[in-house]
Amino acid sequence: MRFRFTKDHIAYFSSGQAAEILHEYHSQTEKYSDSLRIQTALRAVFPALATDTLQACLAQFALQEKGRKKCALPENALYTQDALEMASSSAAARLHAALLPSDGVVLDIAAGIGSDAAQIAGSANGIICIEADAVHASILRHNLLVGGYSNAAVLQGRAESWLPLLKTGNLRAVFADPARRNDGKRHVEVELYSPPLTLFDTLPPDLPVLVKISPAADAPEGWNRATVAFGKECSEQLLHRNLDLPPLCALHADHDLRWTPDTSLPPVCIDTPRFLIEPHAAIIRTGAVEEYLREQRAAPLDPQIAYGLSEHEPPVSVWHQRFRLLRVDAFNRKRLRSIARELDFSSRTEIKKRGFPDTPEQIRSALKLSGDTHGVIFIARRGKGHVMAFGLRIED
Numbered sequence: 600m601r602f603r604f605t606k607d608h609i610a611y612f613s614s615g616q617a618a619e620i621l622h623e624y625h626s627q628t629e630k631y632s633d634s635l636r637i638q639t640a641l642r643a644v645f646p647a648l649a650t651d652t653l654q655a656c657l658a659q660f661a662l663q664e665k666g667r668k669k670c671a672l673p674e675n676a677l678y679t680q681d682a683l684e685m686a687s688s689s690a691a692a693r694l695h696a697a698l699l700p701s702d703g704v705v706l707d708i709a710a711g712i713g714s715d716a717a718q719i720a721g722s723a724n725g726i727i728c729i730e731a732d733a734v735h736a737s738i739l740r741h742n743l744l745v746g747g748y749s750n751a752a753v754l755q756g757r758a759e760s761w762l763p764l765l766k767t768g769n770l771r772a773v774f775a776d777p778a779r780r781n782d783g784k785r786h787v788e789v790e791l792y793s794p795p796l797t798l799f800d801t802l803p804p805d806l807p808v809l810v811k812i813s814p815a816a817d818a819p820e821g822w823n824r825a826t827v828a829f830g831k832e833c834s835e836q837l838l839h840r841n842l843d844l845p846p847l848c849a850l851h852a853d854h855d856l857r858w859t860p861d862t863s864l865p866p867v868c869i870d871t872p873r874f875l876i877e878p879h880a881a882i883i884r885t886g887a888v889e890e891y892l893r894e895q896r897a898a899p900l901d902p903q904i905a906y907g908l909s910e911h912e913p914p915v916s917v918w919h920q921r922f923r924l925l926r927v928d929a930f931n932r933k934r935l936r937s938i939a940r941e942l943d944f945s946s947r948t949e950i951k952k953r954g955f956p957d958t959p960e961q962i963r964s965a966l967k968l969s970g971d972t973h974g975v976i977f978i979a980r981r982g983k984g985h986v987m988a989f990g991l992r993i994e995d
Contacts, residue, residue, distance in 0.1 A: 601679075601680045601681070602654060602655060602658035602659075602680070604655060604658075604659070604679055604734055605734065606733060606734055606737050608652075608655045608659075609677060609734060609737040609738055609741065610737070611652065611655070612659060612677055612741070613677075613737075613741045617656055617659070620641065620645060620648070620653075620656050621656070621660060623640075623641060623644050623645070624637070624641065624656070624657070624660050627640045627641060634657070637657070638653065638657060641653060641656075641657075659677065659678070662677075662678040662679070662680065662683055663675075663676070663677075663678065665678075665683060666678045666683055666686075669683065669686065669688050669689070669714075670683075670686055670687070670688065670689055670692070670714040671689035671692055671693070671714070671717065671718060672712075672713065672714060672717055672742055672746065673717075673742065673745045673746045675745055676712070676713075676741075676742045676745065676746075677712070677738045677741050677742060678712055678738070679712070679734065679735065679738070682711050682712040682735055682738070683712070685711060685776070685778070685779070686711055686712060686714040686715075687714045687715050687776065687811070687835075688714075688829065689714075690829060690852040690853060691715075691811075691827065691829065691834075691835065691852055692714050692715045692717070692718040693718055693852070694827065694850065694852045695715050695718065695719070695774060695809060695811070695837075696715070696718040696719045696721070696722045696723075697722070698809055698837070698839070698842060698843075698844065699719060699722075699723065699772045699774060699807065699809060699842075700723070700771045700772050700807060701722045701723050701724070702723075702724065702771060703723065703724055703725075703770070703771025703772070704723065704724060704725040704726065704727060704769065704770055704771055705719050705723045705725070705726045705727075705770070705771060705772045705773070705774060706726075706727050706729070706765070706767075706770050706772070706773045706774070707719060707726055707727070707728045707729070707773075707774050707775070708729050708758045708773065708774070708775035708776075708777070708794065708798075709729070709730065709731070709758065709775055709776050709777050709778055709793070709794065710728035710729060710730045710739055710753070710776075711730065711735055711739070711776060712735055712738045712739055712742055713728070713738075713739045713742040713743055713746075715774060715776060716728050716739065716742075716743060716748075716751065717742065717743065717746050717748060719774060720743065720746075720748040720750055720751045721748070723750075723771070723772075724750065724771075725750040725751070725752075726748075726750065726751045726752070727751075727752050727754065727765070727770075728743075728751060728752065728753045728754065729754045729756070729757075729758045729761050730753065730754075730755060731755075731756060731757050731758070731778075731793070733755055736753055736754075736755035739753050740753045757794065758775075758794045758798060759794055759798060762798065762801065762802075767802055767803055767806065768803060770806060771807070772806065772807040772808070772809070772842075773799070773802060773806060773807070773808045773809070774808075774809045774810075774811075775794075775799070775808075775809070775810045775811070776810075776811040777792035777793055777794055777795075777796070777810065777811075777812070778792065778793040779791075779792055779812075779813055787813050787815045787816050788816065789812055789816050789817070789818075789819055792812070796810065796819055796822075796838070799840075800821075805841055806840075806841060807839075807840065807841040807842050808838075808839065808840045808841065808842075809837055809838070809839050809842060810822075810837065810838040810839070811835050811836075811837060812835070812836050812837070812838055813835070813836070814826070814827075814833045814834055814835055814836055814880075814884060816836065818836070818838055819838075822838040822839070822840065823838070823839050823840065823842075823844060823845070823846040823847065824836055824837070824838055824839070824846070824847055824885075825837040825839065825844055825847075825848050825849065825850050826848075826849045826850070826881040826882075826884040826885050827849075827850050827851075827852055827881060828849060828850065828851040828852065828853070828879055828880070828881035828917070828918075829852050829853060830853060831879065831880065832880055833879070833880035833881040833883075833884050836884065837850070845859045847859070847860060847885055847886075847887065848860075848885070849879070849881040849882050849884075849885050849918070850881075851881070851917055851918070853917075854917050856917065856918075858882065858891070858918055860885065860887035860890040860891070861890060861893075861894060862890060864890065864893040864894065865893070866889075866893065866898065867892070867893055867896055867897060867898045867909075868898065869897070869898045869908050869909065869910055870910065871910060872908035872909065872910065872924055872927060873909070873910050873911075873912075873923070873924055874897075874908070874909045874910070874911065874912055874913055874921065874922065874923055874924060874993075875900075875906055875907065875908060875909075875921075875922040875924055875977065875988060875990055876892060876895055876897050876906070876907035876908075876909060876913050876919045876920070876921060876922075877905070877906060877907075877919060877920040877922070877951070878891055878892070878905055878907070878918065878919045879917070879918045879919060881918075882918055882919070883905045888905050888907075889902070891907075891918070891919075892907035895907065895909060895913050895914070895919070896909055896910075896911050896913075897909035897913065900979055900981060900986065901954075901979065901980060901981045901982065903954070903980070904953045904954055904979045904980055904981070905953065906953065906977065906979055908924075912993070915995045920992070921992070921993040921995075922975055922977075922990040922991065922992055922993060923990055923991045923993055924988055924989070924990045925942060925974070925989045925990055925991065926938055926942070926988070926989040927986065927987075927988045927989075928986070928987055928988075929984065929985075929986060929987075930978060930984065930985035930986055930987045931987075932965070934987075935962075935966070935976070935978075935987055936965070936966055936967075938987075938989055939966055939968055939974070939976060939989065940968070940970065942970070942972060942974060942989055943970035943971055943972045944966075944968050944970050944972050944973075944974040944976070944989070945968055945969070945970045945971055945972055945973055945974070946963075946968045946969060947973050948963075948966075948968055948972075948973060948974045948975065948976060949973075949974070949975040949976070949992070950962050950963050950976050950978075951975065951976070951977050951978075952977070952978045952979065953977075953978075953979045953980065954979055954980030954985070955978045955979065955980065955985055957978075962976070962978065972991075973992075974989060974990065974991055975989070975990045975991065975992055976988070976989055977989075977990070
């Protein structure tokens, strides 16, 4: 169950009164791994501490341990469960700050607990943060204060109420991470974001704007879009206006790379496919998979399927995974099993599928593989039917 922090809890933590409890907490966690035993030990050491306060401390200490792994916030930063889940990771926050101008004041709308605000404050001349939730606004003030960001100001309330009162002409840029959750549900549709994206249409038309949205969301008209890669995942998209970015691109936060579709390349014809390319999720989300495959001298297996076939070994890249093909055939369940056994594929063989109803686990269970080769099996829709491919991963 998520602990519901109040402003009084945040004031208690900000006052430093929890420092002694935290020290004892660390001592007890070295002895015990069971949360109930830790709580009992703390009650014995602090008998006068109210039960609600102790529970708030335990919840906060656990969140701080998770927060240090995800966010680039100070050691004694504060969190809530909801805010931590929605907060930008340290890599994402660094990327957001790097995309924004640094020679002026940035407005951060829906600033949450400050994972992005801290990075922006560290690079821009100043930052004004708006946060609707009163508890999160209190945490935001604490996190910016303990981080030493004297160039930051926090306004609590709805952005729709504050924007008319601000001199937006004096702003250098706007960043926003709208709330995508309501009543415990996470929304993909941008129409349900808070504040709504229509709010940004009231800003000066030449003002740089960067808005973080869900990776699965469809971008509304009037926005440029960047998909963002973290490791092998695409965990966010960025809508933008008036920034030094192309209308459509993919950004890799871990490697400071940018990919932009080249629409001038001709289609590639494949006679005998010898290699398969699986583009990164961020490339797929741009909707420009075919353009990417053309750059790799590859052709799509199917216009609606994000696998590419090539006669040439693809170059090493963080933007795709590479596989050497052994066999390609029309899908047939009996042939699938016999070919996999003929190739001596093991039970650890990877199963990848696109546009096929069975799950990888169901396919693996039916194959009952017991060989020695750690292969890869692809099953994908092609036209009105399906194709199966057998290969080996090419390690970078």
